[in-house]
Amino acid sequence: MSNVFVIDSEYQPLNPVHPARARQLLTQGKAAVYRRYPFTIVLQQVADEPEVRPLRLKLDPGSKTTGIALVNDTTGQIIFAAELSHRGQTIKASLDRRRALRRGRRQRKTRYRKQRWQNRRRKQGWLPPSLESRLANILTWVRRVCRYAPVRGLSQELVKFDMQLMENPNMTGMQYQQGTLQGYEVREYLLEKWQRACAYCGKMDVPLQVEHIHPRAHGGTNRISNLTLACELCNKAKGTQSIEVFLGKKPDVLKRVLTQAKKPLKDAAAVNATRYALLERLKATGCPVECGSAGLTKYNRTVRGLPKSHWLDAACVGKSTPMVLTQKGVVPLVITANGHGSRQMCRVDRYGFPRTSAKQAKHVYGFQTGDLVKAVVTSGKKVGIYSGRVAVRTTGSFNITTEQGTVQGISHRFCQAVHRSDGYSYWHRTSTPLPQ
Structure with a gap:
């Protein structure tokens, strides 16, 4: 571990x-x-510890998952690794439901009520809540790791880092396309856009080739919108045929490919919208921040022969990456953002009207819903040891969700807090996920 x-x-x-x-x-x-x-x-007591070795915290921000790695630049050892899953889509869905309920109430057979959303002004640098939550998750874990480890530098995947120009200051024009990073940026974009699968047959985990949807022999260009990924068999079978001819007997596949080719990369747009805001907030922590491009990250990972994963991508961010990265024994901690509950005071029916009473006390006998507890029941019908997430009740009779299922009616007297609820759930890659 x-x-x-x-x-x-x-x-x-x-x-x-x-x-x-x-x-x-x-x-x-x-x-x-x-x-x-x-x-x-x-x-427990003051001890003579050796000199503290500075470490570097590396981040690979993503729309759905962010890779985190703590690396010793001197030895190349990966000290800590994690994969942080965001809840941006959940937040957006909740806001959409709330918006629909409010509009429904406003447009019923009641007196007209003017919309008030234009009365609110957005401050400089405002981001939607779904994107703001991603930044908050990343910054929370940057602060936590900096609190528990001697972090002296940060690395973030942000923009292109021109290693070629550093080696050859006179490099201009098309020479950039013929250097060490040739093809890495475009290919990385295509892999994300086409979900790392052949666009024509859907095969995954096979070598993929960059393919022109409209053949260059018939006037096709090298624009991103005209590029896709195909396995070797499909690429050879298509040859210089137009896509309409090649997929003439598969109209559904033809429609999907043409639609996907014009479709923007939604996740990349989310990352692009937040990358500079994240950079400014990382600089505010006081640690020097290093930036690197996605192409450089993939180049570093490929040269070192490392498999594809979020936390290994994070370890390969930036020019400071050691030539040899030691990952032996590292088990990434998988972190999932769950939020701190709902601010909604009571549940509503399908028309948007209250159907339950107001919430009760959040803390009951020192516990709150979401705490990770261990219950050692010594009497009654449910004698045993239970570990998992707790759901509190004002009566003091709790429910505990374990790996085997939910156990109801466990008294607070048998419960001992293991980890307080902090808005996240945890599990290691080699173990079973903890109950949500």
């Missing part, structure tokens, strides 16, 4: 240690568990 974060008795970050060393400190009583996710221990 990944290294364990360590903070001293004054809550200052120290060098992360191997899990075996952390287990030894806990067994000897020299440290205590400070936090479960990410796993962090705190030293």
Whole structure:
């Protein structure tokens, strides 16, 4: 597993240690568990620790998932890795439902009520809530990792980093297309746009070739809208035929390909809309920020022979990437943003009118819904040990969602908090996801 974060008795970050060393400190009583996710221990007394080694936190921001990697630039060791899943689409769907209910109430057979949305002014740099949540998730975890590890620099995948111009200051014109990064930017875009599958037969996990929808032999161009991905068999079978002839017997596939070719990359648009806002907020943390392009990230990963994944992409961001990255024993922590509950005071029916009473107390006997608890039941019909997410009730009788299912009617007296609800759920890539 990944290294364990360590903070001293004054809550200052120290060098992360191997899990075996952390287990030894806990067994000897020299440290205590400070936090479960990410796993962090705190030293019980002041100890002579070696000089703190600076680390670099690398980010690969994405529309749905962001890769996070903590790397030692000197040794090339990956200290910590995580994949953060966002909830932007969930937020957008919730806002759409709320908007529909409000419009429905306004347009019924009642007195006319003027729309008020134009009365509100948006401040400079405003972003939609679905995009703002992505930035908030990333910044939350940047602050957490910086709190538990000696981070001295940040790397973000943002813009093209011109390595060719650094090597040859006189490079101009078409020489850029013939250098080390040739084809990486375009191919990466096409892989995302066509879901890493052959556009004609739908095969995945096979070598894909860049293909011209309208053949160049018939006047086709190299514009992105005219490019797609095809497996070798489909590419050879199509040859210089027009796509209408090649897919004449597959009208549904023809319609899908032509529609997808004109369709913009929605996820890329979301990342582009937030990348500079994220850069400014990262700079506000006080750490120096390094930027790198998606093409450079893929080039670094390809040269080092690493498989495709979000956290390995993050480890390869920027020119500071060591030539050798040590990933042995690293198990990425999968983080899913769930939010902190709903601000809606009561549930509504399909017409938008209240159908339940107002919410009760959020905290019940020191617990709140979403806490990860361990319940050791010693009496009654449900004797046993249960670990999972808790749903509180004002009566003190809780429900616990475990890997095997939901156990109802567990008294608060048997519950012990393992990890307080913080708006995220966690699991390691090699284990079963924790209940939501």
